[in-house]
Amino acid sequence: MTELDITEVARRSGVPASTLRFYEEKGLIASVGRRGLRRLFDPDVLERLALIALGRAAGFSLDEIARVFAPGRRPSIDRKMLAAQAEKLDRKIHELSAMRDSLRHAASCPHPNHLDCPTFRRLLQGAVSGGRSARRKRAPRS
Known part of the structure; x- marks a missing residue:
């Protein structure tokens, strides 16, 4: 599957683009490039966003959720x-x-x-x- 631009990620995940940018700033997700001014994401970002949503629904803070996502590897849940x-x-x-x-x-x-x-x-x-x-x-x- 090809990379998804921020608009497509927002549409598929239900997460507003502003929140996606905030999550990227916090290190929860990472864009893989740009197409013009739009950020591009790997399709697996949708799974990560689902994990973030699940964590938020369970009452975890974004900082607690960020600890689950060590750079460069699969999520490690304590x-x-x-x-x-x-x-x-x-x-x-x-x-x-x-x-x-x-x-x-x-x-x-x-x-x-x-x-x-x-x-x-x-x-x-x-x-x-x-x-x-x-x-x-x-x-x-x-």
């Missing part, structure tokens, strides 16, 4: 990093599930005033204590 991110996602899923359940309760609560509902009050207390414990668990800023 399995410990993946496991740690999966743990973070599990915690976030748990938090979001609890929030969803709280909202559903509040939406269907039979009490005329939410503050009269013992379940809603328990949810409020959990939100306050959960917020405090989350603040305590954060690493100190340097």
